[in-house]
Amino acid sequence: MCPECGELGDGLDGHYSDWRQSRLCSFWPGAPGWWRAWPLLRLEAGADGRYTMSDSQAEPLVKIRGLRFSRGEKRIFDGVDIDIQRHRVTAIMGPSGTGKTTLLKLIGGQLQPEAGTVIVDGKDIHALPLDALYKLRIRMGMMFQSGALLTDIDVFENVAYPLREHTSLSEEMIRKLVLLKLEAVGLRGARDLMPSELSGGMARRVALARAVALDPMMIMYDEPFTGQDPISMGVLVELIRELNDASRLTSIIVSHDVQETAEIADHIYVISQGKVIEHGTPEELMDSQSAWVKQFMHGLPDGPVRFHYPAPDLAQDFFRHSTGGRP
Ligand SMILES: Nc1ncnc2c1ncn2[C@@H]1O[C@H](COP(=O)(O)OP(=O)(O)OP(=O)(O)O)[C@@H](O)[C@H]1O
Ligand SMILES: [Mg+2]
Helix, strand or coil, X not given: CCCCCCCCCECCCCCECCHHHCCCCCCCCCCCHHHHCHHHCEEEECCCCCEEEECHHHCCCEEEEEEEEEECCEEEEEEEEEEECCCCEEEEECCCCCCHHHHHHHHCCCCCCCEEEEEECCEEHHHCCHHHHHHHHHCEEEECCCCCCCCCCCHHHHHHHHHHHHCCCCHHHHHHHHHHHHHHCXXXXXXXXXXXXXXXXXXXXXXXXXXXXXXXXXXXXXXXCCCCCHHHHHHHHHHHHHHHHHCCCEEEEEECCHHHHHHHCCEEEEEECCEEEEEECHHHHHCCCCHHHHHXXXXXXXXXXXXXXXXXXXXXXXXXXXXXXXX
């Protein structure tokens, strides 16, 4: 809690909740310039017992190192390193089935890797006790691949849901917050509609309002553009960028929609067959010399990317004797 203004906070808005983190409210009116910059600087004890300043905010918000994960026999990730920089939009791209949704589940701690670490805001997500993991997840917004609105409650209640679940705010405060979030996605007027009455694009925007309801430090978007018409896509592209920049969020987008993703991403990782094939700015990847990246980024039908899921030879498969059950 800030000693001057008494504010509690998560550190993102300049107020800090915990003195033991050596941080102080940057809104403290009497603070000199360097003191106001305190949220960006922390004192850290060195091996010699001396304290030095370190720029903890310069560290990536998510740091993935040596990640390995399999589903049955199938190796999904085989030594993946990814840095998600704070306040940036980072895209993870790759063909369908490469493991993009799986990666988000690993970042959110829903899946356990075989090897490697996922550090989120300085915490090893897979080593956290459950209550600490739940607390951290409250600060991680997620927009699911399907939108996943609750179908039995209206738009207002869908956005209010995380606020009711995770806070003890008054009804009046919840109402104001929900209206603000719906206003941000242009759907304040649709608050009484049921999910079945929404178009696909509107449903995505409601899901987006719900994902940011708790003012998370980061938000993960799973295929936000799939199935949208060009206008809805354009609206979503703008919204994601604006929300990221205006709220100083950190955004992770997993997608195979190259054009839209390249339009908003600051940095793109391309993954395939368990590895990061290449990463860089959208421009760097568009100019890549790698045949694989070229095929993917420019949507070329011919190239090294396989169209078929691995299978035995068709002729062998065709004439193989059935041994009961499904051939
Ligand atoms: N619950 C599960 N059990 C077993 N295998 C799974 C499960 N979920 C996903 N897989 C497999 O893991 C691989 C990666 O799946 P994932 O859903 O992460 O891919 P994706 O890149 O998100 O694909 P898409 O672009 O189609 O959404 C796929 O081969 C898939 O068949
Ligand atoms: Mg997916």
